[in-house]
Amino acid sequence: MTTVRPLTIDAVRRDHAMGKLVLAVGMLLVPSLSLLAQSPPTHRPGAGAIPPGAIGAQRLMRGGPLLGYTQPVELRAPEGIILSAVSGAGYSTAHDQRMLVGMAVGCVYGFKAVGVPSYPEIELYPSVELVDRLYPPPGKALRFPVPIELTADDLRIAAQGGLVTRVIYVEDPRTALPVVELNGQQWFEARTGDDPLALADAMGRPIAILRIGSRLASPGGSAFAEPMMLAKESTDDPRVLPATASLP
Template identity: 35%
Template structure:
């Protein structure tokens, strides 16, 4: 894998995005309805325009507006629930795009939010979860190898237990900066991180690398009156066959990309 995986161009810091574009669109990592707004020092070099207070979808929409993602290009995601189960994908409609057994490979548009339904989990009979995937960015693998480098969306048994108790797990997946990874961990081990609910996990992910997606895993369920927006923002989506050489990841906390950088995650948990 070449260094193209780390970005089509030099990593654009989210904190460097012009603030004028964000007027009326304070950005997100959704943490808690009662969370205090992130304190802002407008003169500070590290001011971060993305906050945790706005609804899911606004960060992706803003980045899509700024970067003008190619709607014809679909970013593969590898979706895996603990021990197997059924994965369904929704995109702006209560009719699923399709379904597959975990691990499932789907391909979606950057700049959109998608809803999943995870069911038939062997260890949790009768449990259904509806996590969301907000895709902030895309990878840039060599042409023709896209499906070999999916962004991992991994649900653990602990995620299922916490969501069933009414807790919300918010996870930011990022592609780390190889230079920073070498400084922090010369042995190149993957280090999942946790932050407090009062902290901005998206800001931390941006400091460590390039934020790729926000995953929210909670106990929220659709009702007969749920708006179609519950099911996502309507981006393109499709299921794909998993490449023959690909193997399911056995440890949701350890995910290695075949590249100079690695996919990592920052997460926290709050009560919904």
């Protein structure tokens, strides 16, 4: 299962985020993919099939505002799902449904998700690769984290042995529909053989890649970077924090 998700925020705060993150309804966008694909992509960072971490590494070669920046990311899961992050010592403190962390472009971060309905004994190990960042107003980074949703369908498919790949992107405000998103992030499924990263790039700017499918733990000594644990009530601007930090 390969899907593409637009990255959106609520209407009240939408105009404050640089780039104006807006909603597009996936089913309305699908018929126009062939037209969008005729124009050369603007932000193409690479192909979705290359190894995790390679796309972000390519982006870092450009330097500039990507280097040393800690991007707030919020993982969201259905009720009953417990999330924790891979660390050098094992796993971070468990979080119920939501988890706010800081990530650096070019790194791949590992997580553990347990409590999948109908699969209580199965542990899943999603990974998130950050390939770009947002540009919020100074001091407002924690108000605009990148939302990454692990839906019940995502987790069920992975628990049954499938691989889920999602690309989260910032939509092009010239083509997106300026309506409020009420029932979670909208998404559409890429056709067999389509590159989800290329599709997302044709419609906006890819920010992150979520992969769910691993059912084998690999904490400590793995290739995963350690995310920085964040809290929304914090007044710190993540831009002044180091890109990685030890988990508590």
